[in-house]
Amino acid sequence: MTGQSFHGHFLHGRGAVYRGFLDAHVHLALIDPGQLVDGGIARVIDLGGWLPNGKREDMPDVAYAYQFLTAPGGYPSQAGWAEPGWCREIATAADAAAAVDLQAAAGASVLKVTLNAVAGPVLNAKGLTAAVDRAHECGLPVVAHAEGAGQADRAFAAGVDAFAHTPFSERLADDLVTAMAASMTWISTLDIHGWGTPTEAFDIASDNLHRFHAAGGRVLYGTDLGNGPLVLGINRREISALLGAGLTPDDVLDALCPRAPLGLALADTRVTFIPGERPRDPDEFTEWLGSARALTHSELEVLE
Template sequence: MSIHFLHDRGAVYPGFLDAHVHLTLIDPRRLPGGGIARVLDLGGSLPDGLRTSMPDLAYAHQFVTAPGGYPSRTGWAEPGWSCTVATAADAASAVDLQVAAGASVLKVMLNSVAGPVLSTEALAAVVDRAHALRLPVVAHTEGAGQADRAFAAGVDAFAHTPFSERLADDLVTAMATRMTWISTLDIHGWGSHTLAFEIASDNLRRFHAAGGMVLYGTDLGNGPLNLGVNHREIVALLGAGLTPDDILAALCSPTPLGLVLSDTRVTFIPGERPHDPGDFAGWLIAARALTRPELEVLA
């Protein structure tokens, strides 16, 4: 990770990434002011013109789900945001539709709490087709056994740290050898810690300790989350055993999920990085994402 300093003004990092956002549910123009330079949009409709006005972006387009599955029957997701796969025979056309719309990552929904989920055969066919087209597959898993099913099918990443159940140690260790987890701890209570928060934190602590790759992500658009680096998410990551350097790595991943995002902005944090990890989150939320010309003016 390349870092340089503007005399005594502060530190400049590669553009910070939020690896789980829904841009159609927020005002993306406010993200740079909160330090976020790059985003991974994990489902939904993109605001008009965003594909060209925000180049530091990769996106999944529609949610791939079972007929009647999450989020097709929720109030927040519009009907056109979901693509249903009833059988393995439907998988190729569903994946191809996402590629035709410009998607560079696939999002599959495995939420057995909220409705039907893809069958084992359909899930495997979706993952196989996506991998044949060099698309990483990110899964939303919710409900007993769904994280295990996704892993067995070859999914590359979890959109959320698993929060429905405590995963067995041997499963977590196996996942750490080839999976990426996107954190999103703060959505479980938004500061008022819930059982799901405790379960997710415990799972993430063990996944990270086993060497698993963690990306910073917040699920922006889901609840009261500020549009920028989230202080509560950073504190939760520290609580799950990540060091400040680990968190910076999670924010600055150059090729998240193997994707190459543009890098028109860097992230600047004023002041000296604190030595006390307890002060780290407070320092980090002062970040701003700047274009190179803006950085030159600042210097």
């Protein structure tokens, strides 16, 4: 194998091999996870609802959060798609510490907190800070769903490590975006805002992401699989949206191929293979990525 490419290598006459592509925001309990590897996704971070008793050999490698930590009656406890037991309600700082310990005991390697003021009550300051602090004591990064005016700022002030969605409720101030870029990771999920028919939230998120990336912020590719009509695999619309937000093709590959996303030691049992030569044209690049599939190392050896 010769001819090094970004994060990978070329198989002459066949295509390119990359570290397993990651979708950093999925809900495996809401989809057929066995279809993801055929669509190029080798690794996922499940951000709520899933436990590994359903793990199958044809699934991607998984890191997961288990329950959503939320306020009493908060999102998504009242949502029709959320099963009973998917949420853990927090009213006090003591509740927060106990909730985090429960997720860790269940094998979670990341914590998910929800701050959706549009859909109901949100965690108070003491509960949020206690959850974040306890998670960090346990070595768990914290990912926040921040929706509604001021919620992204609250999450950042509390010390969360990442946003599950690029902030889409409001245009964040430039100085806040710059401060976030110094320490946070944002998971993209741009396409959920209209699924190909861009909405106002899409435009707001794209602008926020453009400035965050320009300020040096770390971006991970993520789709929120399970939320609406999303392809089970590489989402071409998400790739196009990332390019539209100012990421270069190499930046997109960086968002897809992180070695240790959020510091997580994800398993690495598959690589991602894309047939053919990487095109230079961005539109063709998007289509090329869409032809990816995830292969075990044994399956790759057959190609070699």
